[in-house]
Amino acid sequence: xxxxxxxxxxxxxxxxxxxxxxxxxxxxxxxxxxxxxxxxxxxxxxxxxxxxxxxxxxxxxxxxxxxxxxxxxxxxxxxxxxxxxxxxxxxxxxxxxxxxxxxxxxxxxxxxxxxxxxxxxxxxxxxxxxxxxxxxxxxxxxxxxxxxxxxxxxxxxxxxxxxxxxxxxxxx
Amino acid sequence: xxxxxxxxxxxxxxxxxxxxxxxxxxxxxxxxxxxxxxxxxxxxxxxxxxxxxxxxxxxxxxxxxxxxxxxxxxxxxxxxxxxxxxxxxxxxxxxxxxxxxxxxxxxxxxxxxxxxxxxxxxxxxxxxxxxxxxxxxxxxxxxxxxxxxxxxxxxxxxxxxxxxxxxxxxxxxxxxxxxxxxxxxxxxxxxxxxxxxxxxxxxxxxxxxxxxxxxxxxxxxxxxxxxxxxxxxxxxxxxx
Numbered sequence: 001x002x003x004x005x006x007x008x009x010x011x012x013x014x015x016x017x018x019x020x021x022x023x024x025x026x027x028x029x030x031x032x033x034x035x036x037x038x039x040x041x042x043x044x045x046x047x048x049x050x051x052x053x054x055x056x057x058x059x060x061x062x063x064x065x066x067x068x069x070x071x072x073x074x075x076x077x078x079x080x081x082x083x084x085x086x087x088x089x090x091x092x093x094x095x096x097x098x099x100x101x102x103x104x105x106x107x108x109x110x111x112x113x114x115x116x117x118x119x120x121x122x123x124x125x126x127x128x129x130x131x132x133x134x135x136x137x138x139x140x141x142x143x144x145x146x147x148x149x150x151x152x153x154x155x156x157x158x159x160x161x162x163x164x165x166x167x168x169x170x171x172x
Numbered sequence: 173x174x175x176x177x178x179x180x181x182x183x184x185x186x187x188x189x190x191x192x193x194x195x196x197x198x199x200x201x202x203x204x205x206x207x208x209x210x211x212x213x214x215x216x217x218x219x220x221x222x223x224x225x226x227x228x229x230x231x232x233x234x235x236x237x238x239x240x241x242x243x244x245x246x247x248x249x250x251x252x253x254x255x256x257x258x259x260x261x262x263x264x265x266x267x268x269x270x271x272x273x274x275x276x277x278x279x280x281x282x283x284x285x286x287x288x289x290x291x292x293x294x295x296x297x298x299x300x301x302x303x304x305x306x307x308x309x310x311x312x313x314x315x316x317x318x319x320x321x322x323x324x325x326x327x328x329x330x331x332x333x334x335x336x337x338x339x340x341x342x343x344x345x346x347x348x349x350x351x352x353x354x355x356x357x358x359x360x361x362x363x364x365x366x367x368x369x370x371x372x373x374x375x376x377x378x379x380x381x382x383x384x385x386x387x388x389x390x391x392x393x394x395x396x397x398x399x400x401x402x403x404x405x406x407x408x409x410x411x412x
Contacts, residue, residue, distance in 0.1 A: 082308045082332040083348060086301040093186040093299075103347050105333035111347060122188075125303065126195075134288060134307020134372060135195055151394030158401035165408040 013120075014057050014127055020117025023095040025050045027117075030091055055115070062102075062128075064113055076113050078131035080104045085111065086125050100125055177272060178279075181296070187280060191293045194303050196286025200368075204283040204361055209323040210354025211278040218274050222267045229263060283352045285361070287368050290330065292350045302350050306372045308332040312365060314358045326358035327351060330365065 028046035035042045049066050056063040061077040082105055088098035098121035101111035118124050129135055193201040233256060240252045276296050284291040289305040310333050316326035330350040355361060 082334055083302055083304040083350075085347065086303075087298070088188075089298040090185045093188075101347070103332070103334055125301075129194055129289070129303050129305075132289075132305050132308070134305030136288075148390040148394040151391060151398050155394065155397040155401045158398065158405055162401060162405040162408045165405065166411075169408065169411055 010057055010059060011127065014124065017055050017057060017118060017124075019055070020050065020053050021097070021119060023097055024117030027092055027095055027097055050117075053117070055118075062113065062115070064115070074113055076102060076104065078128065079133050081128060081132045084125055084128055084132070086121060088121075097121070100128070102128070174272075174275070178276065181272065181276065185297060187296060187299060191282055191284065191291055191301055193284045193286055194289040194291050196288040200285075200287035202285050202364065204285065204352065204355065204357070206278060206281050206283075206354035207323075207325055207356030209325050209356060211274070213319065213323055213325065213354065214274040214278060215271075218270050222270065225263070225267075229259075233259075278354075281353070283355075283361070285365060285368070287371070290350055290365070292352065294353075304330075304332050304350060306365075306369050309365075309369060309372075312362055312369075314362055316358075320354075324356050325354050326356075327353050328355055328358045328361055328365075 025047070028050055029043065032039050032043035032046055048068055052068055052071075053066040054064070061075055061080075063073070063075050065071065065073045081102055083103040085101040085103070086098055087101060092098060097117060100115040100118065100121055102113045102115070104112045106112055115121075115124065193203070236252065237256070240249050244252060273296065277294070280296060280299075281294045282292070284293075288307075289303060291301065291303045293299065293301040309330055311329075311331040313329040313331070314326050315329065320326060328351075330352070332348045332350075334348045352358070352361060
């Protein structure tokens with residue numbers, strides 16, 4: 001198996017994230033309280049959202065899923081991220097939480113993905129930023145361009161075939 | 173007094189410290205702040221808002237006081253006076269809080285630009301930090317209303333691709349807009365951002381109009397070598 005380039009590897013602490021923090025459920029409880037009469041329904045919905053929420057961060061992008069009756073699975077490629085918003089209100093900060101809202105070029109009014117209950121929201125924001133288009137120095141040339149490398153190898157093979165043909169021609 | 177109040181509010185609300193600049197060359201990091209007149213403008217808004225609320229509430233209070241003195245029984249009048257006193261205290265507290273909020277809102281506002289990206293942070297009770305790269309920018313807009321012009325202020329809006337938001341594509345509420353509010357050097361910042369954008373001529377969506385990148389050039393050179401070798405091979409096969 002070909003080893004992946006270093007810039008494609010996911011930091012282990014980020015790859016290990018699969019579930020939101022437990023504090024998120026406390027925040028959901030506060031949110032549900034704010035709905036007053038609708039509290040029983042809201043807390044039930046948020047409870048299932050919390051317990052079914054799953055994250056996966058791989059080399060391509062973010063996978064997020066939640067829901068039982070209506071299951072949502074969202075995959076967002078890192079290179080398609082347009083803006084990253086880091087939001088937190090005072091209650092969330094008391095609980096050590098923050099939301100990361102990710103925008104792509106899609107035309108929806110809300111964010112395309114909201115990451116909640118992450119252990120280190122600022123670190124995650126910095127990681128996502130590092131994977132965004134344009135976050136790296138545009139003028140820094142990569143050590144090896146894969147396409148150029150393959151083409152150079154093809155050229156070497158063709159050269160070897162030509163030399164073999166020429167050698168055979170001179171012998172014959 | 174204000175320093176003490178500020179430190180108490182910041183510690184209670186746990187507002188994060190000054191934001192870190194996004195990745196970019198250290199020499200290119202520039203941190204902009206809202207102009208001093210932006211603070212004055214906000215204070216002016218606070219003063220008018222508070223005055224208007226005081227007039228409305230005062231008129232309503234006087235009308236109720238007149239009605240209470242004529243029609244309410246003695247216990248009803250005492251109840252009304254207690255409610256009026258609590259209301260007055262709450263109103264004064266909200267006026268003071270709104271004043272402190274104007275000051276903090278002005279102070280806790282950062283616009284950070286590097287050679288690759290920008291970060292905008294504002295807010296106290298609810299903080300909001302937006303980060304985007306120049307490679308995603310679609311449009312830059314400077315706007316100023318009559319009052320802002322009078323005070324030498326302008327807003328700079330930097331928009332990335334994508335729709336949404338209640339007020340249309342140019343709405344400040346759109347999630348795709350980085351808004352630098354209350355600048356007294358908006359044109360200077362716009363020129364700086366435009367200068368940074370020149371190295372990202374393929375920024376935003378759409379077809380790039382520039383010469384091939386170094387990676388593409390190296391691939392092109394390798395492809396030419398392959399072509400020459402293929403021609404040489406054909407010539408060698410033709411001879412043999």
